[in-house]
Amino acid sequence: MTITARVRSGAIALILLLAIAFAVSAWRIHAIRMGGPMHRASMEIADLNADILPPPEYIIEPYLEATLLLDHPERIDATRARLAELRKAYDDRHAVWEQSALPDHLKRAILADTHTPAMRFWQEAQGSFLDAIAANDMGTARARYAVLTQAYDAHRKAIDALVKATAEEQAAFGDRSSQSLWASIGALTLLALALFGTIGWFAWWLTRRVAQPLAQVAQATTTLSRGQDTAIPYRDRTDELGNIAQAVARFHAAARSRAEMDAAHLAEQENVGEMLGAALAALEKGDLRHRITSPFPGVYEPVRVSFNRAASALSAMLRTTIHGARNIGTGSSEIATASEDLAHRTETTAHTLQETSAAIQLIENRLKSSSQSAEATMARAEQAGAMVHAGRSTAQNAAIAMNSVSERANAIDTVVEGLDKISFQTRVLAMNAAVEAGRAGEAGRGFAVVADLVSALALRAEEEAKRGRDLINETQIDVATAASEVRAVDAALVEIVENFDGVQELLQALREDNRSQASAISDITRSVVEMETATQQNAAMVEQTSAAARSLDREAATLLGNAEAFRVDEEVAGYRSGASEAAFEMAY
Template sequence: MQDALNNWRLPRKMLVAFALIAVFVVALGAAGLIANRHLSKIADEHVTSGIASVDALSDVRGYVREYRILMYSHVTSVSAAEMASLDDRIAKNKEKIDAALGKFAAAAGEEFTADVANIRAVLTRLEQVNARVVAFSRQDKDAEALALLKADGKEASHAAIDATRAVMDKTVALANARGEDGNKFSDNALIFMSVMVFFSLGALAIIWNLLNKTVSRPMAELTSVTTALAEGRQANVPHRDRSDELGEIAKAVELFRLAAVARAEADRKLAEEQKLVTATLGEGLAALAEGDLTAEVTAEFPAPVASLKTNFNDAIARLREMIGAVSVSAAGIRTGSQEIAQASEDLARRTEGNAASLEETSAALAQIDDRLKTSASASAQTVARADEALATVAGGRAVAEEAVQAMERVSHSAKGIDQVIEGVDKIAFQTRVLAMNAAVEAGRAGDAGRGFAVVADLVSALAMRAEEEAKRARDQLTVTQTDIVSAVDAVQRVDNALENISGGVGEVHGLLGQMAEDNQAQSSAISQISVAISTMDQSTQQNAAMVEQTSAAARNLTTEVTSLAEQAALFRVDNGRPQARRSATAPASAPVAKAAPAKPKAAPKRNQAYVSPVKALPVPAMANAAARLNGTNNEDWSDF
């Protein structure tokens, strides 16, 4: 049988093997499908007629209890609106009971038709009792309604609940019986599936054994032979007499073995040629690694790789020319960079001096600006004081005018008093005349007029005293008028003096105002000049920093060029001395104007940090003044 299988083609073997496997798989699948469908049917019946029926009966019981509660609420209702609402709820509850019972009848099937009829009969009796209760409640016969509800209503409600409970118990028992049937069928199906799996595993073991003997093991033997041939070892190719694919593979491997023998001879010759090329190129590359650019390939290469020799020699020649040119260029760049660095240092020193001069100039201008501002402030204060003096003089003139007017009023009053005194004098004279006449008449009267004569003498004496006092008052008034005239003249002279002082103070005020304006203009001009010089100072410092970085860049360039020259000097570009000695003959750096001759020093290291010859510039003295006027320019020097 194994020989017959060896002559079968591999697709036929696979077809037979997979067909047998498919038969067992289909049998197992069919058995599982049948068992699954039967169990699904049992489960569906359990859910449909069991759980759904129990849920429907539970709803019926709940609605019956709610029905009884609604009846109690109807009997105890206190308003027509509440009674109407309860009537509506009772009607809906009946509909729910009918719907739940219909759902149970549909789910339970014909087996429970009698049970459904029994429940409907019990519910009908309950509705009849409840209808009587509702009738009593509508007639306000609450006592009769409660008595009926507690007697017949309670009995009918319990009968309905007991009927639903009995049917529910019957439904649960039927569901349990169906579950037992399903479990038994499941156990039988499991036993059948186990037997089928056992036979399937036995068939798979037989198929695997046949495939291993006819396919896997011969394939492994051919793989071992192929591996040995690939490693260059000799091996005999088996299974060349078979008629299937493995026989064809064995014949192909035999051809491969014969071709490998021929190719091994060709590889040996090729290895000798490659060894020659590799050794020659290795010697050239070793010389190149040591810096010798004069080592060229002189051996004869085989025709297929002859171009490799030409390309190597051309590359060596190009590299030799390039290294020579790099050495010469490095020497020239080093000279130029040294000159740039020296010039940058000189420019940095000169820029530092300019910055110091600008700083001193800025400080001097700041002092002048401060003094001008002080003078302008003093002038402004003097102008203010002059304004106050003008106001004071104007006030004095006003007071003098008032004094003159007061003196004139006093003079007029004195004239009035003089007239009054003159009137008093005339009255005294007339009184004295009358007293004399009275004395004459009293003398004529004799003794009868003696008392009247005494009175006349007294009146005459009083009139004389009045004349004397009037005369004295006139004299005093005359003196007073003279003093008033003198005072008026003095006040007028004071007013004239104050007028002259006011004119002088006004002229001084104008001169001081002009001086203050001139000082302010000079202060503004000096401030602008100070800001400009501060800007120039900052720009000079930025230039110094830029020159310093330029010098540092030139020094770094010199260091890099020196390093490049040292690296280039490691190569030999002719049969004489190395490039390092050739580069030593490069022209020296040209001297820089006004620069001291430099002493010979060692070549700078590549990583040595550059130290600037320019010292750090001080902070400008006018930075604060410029910041107070127009702000400080904080732009980076690279934007200069």
């Protein structure tokens, strides 16, 4: 059986044991917990003790009410109501105990032994006894009271017996609860001991069967890694540890075989290294004519062939380099001379472009000044146009106001005409009043005086109304003249606005032309400046090219001196640049 399987089986066993322990613990705790079966049974017995004491199951209070009624018959109505309340309470609690889970002997005692005499008591108390008291038949009442007393005594004996039985049952229940508690503690203790024993045995088994063998295999592996030979234990086991030991043994055998092969290869490598060292030493001294003639063993032979090919290719490449360096020296001298001439011509062109740029810049400034003047003239023209439009609006408003004044003058003329008519009618009425006052004689004299005054006042009002009409007519003539003049001014302003709009359009066209010319000149100036900048940059680049050509000439001379320091193969007759290029390509 493998270690993994054993560990898995042990883990499953521990989990099952823990699950059983938890289930038993939960079952026992549920039995003894608050609100559990034992606690509920104890509470029912306690409730029974509370109920059998008065009231309601113990009918001592109804008996007391009957006794008091016998001495005080006048309380019959209150006693009847009180007995009804106590009887209802008794019946309600009796129904509760019929549905309870009490032990059989307690349930029989509360439902039969105490209930039978109680029912006799209630029948007498609410029946014959109350009827006799209501009929004021005290003799019959006392006889019924004696029957009540007998029923009460029988009930009292049954209650006493029930109290004793409940006390005994509660004591027995306490003993059972204690026994159940100790049984639960014992079961949990046994489960805990079994769990601890299982965990201890599992730890011992892991230490004995897994940890110690792994430590021994690890120690053997460490010894082998140091190059020492030792036996590998537990190779005969069939679990994972045996597989590890067998794998370590195979690795040890492979390592030993590899070491023997490495020793043979090391000897070959030393021989190859000596010959390569001699060849590289010759290369270090600049001798490219050295070749390795002795064959290399095994896989190292391609290294010798590659070295010889590389030496031949390097020799051919250096021959080509020497020839190229000489050609580069000649070409770089010619490039330097041509670059100096080009730099002089470029400087002359840059100076000419600078003068051209200054002239175009002056023209651009003149055009910008003209454009600014045109902008200012256009702004003034726009302001004047706004003022002319405002004046025209004012003239139109004045014409509208004159028309309004003329209309109101006509309205005032109508009002004055009405006043004139009122004055005339008032004067007529005053004349009629004077006639009537004359007819009245001495009694209407005062009224005649008033009529004369009213007539004079009406005449005066008529004169003033005529004068107002004349003034209004003159005002209407003046207003008409003023309105005509305002309309003439408005017509003149209309012509001025139309002519001014034409002037403004011409100024606008002139401003646009100035802007276009200024933009074109700006583009030309920018182009010339860019050409000047590019020419100056070209001049700088030409100077750099000239300096680079002179530096290239010096570097070519240095390269030629360095290349001629190597000893290369003699050049064969008929040497061509194509052959050197082929050798260069073979080298790469």
